[in-house]
Amino acid sequence: MLAAWAASLGGEAVLAQSFGRNQVVRRDFDWKVVSTEHFDIHYYAQSESLVPFAAKTLERSYARLSRGLSTGFDRRRPFFLYASLNDMQQSSIVDTGDGTGGVTEAFKDRFMVFNDGSRRWLDTVITHELTHVFQYHVLVSGWWKSARILKTIVYPLWMMEGMAEFFTAGLDDAPGEILIRDAATSEGLIPLWKLEHFSHLKPHQVRLAYEMGSAVLDFIEEQYGEGKVEALLKLFESRFDSSSVLGELTGLDIFGLDRKWREYAREKYRRVARLERLEEPERFGAALTRSRDSIPEFNSAPVFTPDGKSMAYFSTRQGYPPELMLKDLRSGRARRLMSTETRIETVELGNFADLSRVLALSPDGRRLAFFGKKNHEDFLYLFDLERRSLEKIPLPGLEGAGMPAFSPDGGSVAFSGLQEGISDLWLMRLEGRVLRRLNSDPQDDQSPAFFPDGKSLVYSSEVEEEGSAPRYRRSLYRLDLAGGDASALLAPRGAARDPVVSTDGAKVLFALEMDGFQETAELDLLSGRVSRLTRSYGACYTPVYTSSGAVAFAALRRGSVHIYAGPREGFLSETVAPDRAATRGSVTDPFIREIPLQVVSEPAVSTSAAVMTPERPYVPSYSTDLFLPAFFYSSRGGLFWTSYWQGSDMLGIHQGQALLTYASGDGYLNYQT
DSSP, rough: OOOOOTTTHHHHHHTTTSSSSSOOOOOOOEEEEEEOSEEEEEEEEEGGGGHHHHHHHHHHHHHHHHHHHHOOOOEEEEEEEESEEEEEESSSSOOOOOOOOOOEEETEEEEEOOOOOOHHHHHHHHHHHHHHHHHHOOOTOOHHHEEEEGGGGGSOOOOOHHHHHHHTTSOOHHHHHHHHHHHTTOOOOOGGOOOOTTTOOOOTOOOHHHHHHHHHHHHHHHHHHHHHHHHHHHTTTOSSHHHHHHHHHHHHHHHHHHHHHHHHHHHHHHHHHHTTOOOOOGGGGGSOOOOOSSSBEEEEEEEEEEOOOOOOOOETOSSSSSSSEETTTTTTOOOEEEOOHHHHOOOOOOTEEEEEOOOOOOSSSSSEHHHHHHHHOOOEEEETTTEEEEEEEEETTOOOEEEEEEEETTSSEEEEETTTTEEEEEETTTTTEEEEOOOOOSSOOEEEOOOTTEEEEEEEEEEEEETTSSSEEEEEEEEETTTTOEEEOOSSSEEEEEEEETTSEEEEEEEEEEEEEEEEEETTTTTTEEEOOOOOOOOOOOEEOOSSSEEEEEEEEEEEEEEEEOOOSOOOEOOOOOOOOTTTTTTTOOOOOSSHHHOOOOOOOOOOOOOOOOOEEEEEEEEEEEEEEEEETTTTTEEEEEEEEEEEEETTTSSEEEEEEEETTTTTEEEEH
């Protein structure tokens, strides 16, 4: 899910820094180091607040993986903690691009992740990347590591990335369940033998490939006995192809296992669809966007003009960065408002398959607000629909920003801002460009939306609950802007995201993730009643009320995300039963389970804190990355020898390379440094 190809091509990423590519670096990183039992944690001032959580998570995940793979480390592994994506993309260790959540490289057993404010994200990405460290420990450690690294290109990515997802079970399972259920019920599963590598996949299929690999490993453990994932990895230490490994484990080659697993997945999810009464998105509203061909595309974050005649949204029809679109709802014609690639490097729609509300429209229908990145910095962008002009507003002191919402008077934009590793709510007063913080807490606060009177707003906030399943919840809160007090509106067992308020201020529409589903839901603020509005094969994202009171939403189906809208009475209105009665101003826990949730047993280790050494400054240390010699002897040409060496420090700032070639028959000697 998180490192795409970088995990298995870490060596190439290291070399790429050396050749002719300019990298924008906006800051110096004053690295410090603390050590736990198994890790050297590298951090700097902006990521320092995250170190205790990272240390706890690293050691907890180490215990899980060492038990699951029956192996451990004989020395500490270097881990790099970045406060934001913008910071990680300035890394001198490896090149990291958009869509990369973390990187593991095999030369020095380094791995790195970035923080986006969410503890669930950080927990998941750390565990994912640490799995790759364990894989390299088994597959490429030992004598002459340089030669063994070359073999990584033959390891199938369905195994490498699938295993990393397999060991994150219980942390962020819903997106994978949603993707596979959608694919299994629409003939969208990719044959396993086509997932040896991912370079040929269509847009938006990489995350599905990760999750399919994990599901296949789950299937192997379930059908052929526990411990098969551990055995699979260790067999690849001495084997070169999937069929020989799978044959020993299951008696089937990769083609036979693929047929058996896909048949199992189709039957499983068709049964789920029957039991849960799942529906196509067209059941709830008319499609406002459609695909032109078989290439998957994402269309999300719809907003509607006050007159109801037009809809603005983001689309990946032409790839990334996504394009800002405007559709005339009467004629059905859609046009691109601007070319983002010439002005903005990227616009984030959300973390991978978790799409977020990333576009806002001013109450007068004139200006669109969104956030974009340029040179590793986030800016607030305002697009004037009348003048067709774009304005860029800097956000001094913030390391990231997203999820905008206009105030009812149109004079301010509230959003989620990241500072020193913590995401809180911020407000930009457009006149005078006045930026102020609205709240301050250690939780991940996202998706603010104003109440009609402009005096308060609703938002989504993450809460970690040790020992519970799931470990992380996302609740809805109401923030009073005058006093700064926050009161809980709703605390589901899963995650409530992207809330918006009805024009009368009586209801809150939001996306609800729970038990492997993500649906559109509605909270009646007066009665406390929560209604489930959809039952989806895929998932519902970024729901909004239209100017006429209808409900619009983005839905994943058949690998693409499209926008739908319909009258409220055309949706479901299923009451979700509370565990206990709701009381005004208190946290409610209104959801009971419909499907038993997988509970992942954790190793018996302390999760309250990890023992850390005192901090120390980073001191450069140098070591060999690659040493690749080649030589032969012939009676006519004599001895021919060539060798390549590369070394660097831990941060990749200082590199040395040498090439030596010698041919005794010709008296030829060439060397380069």
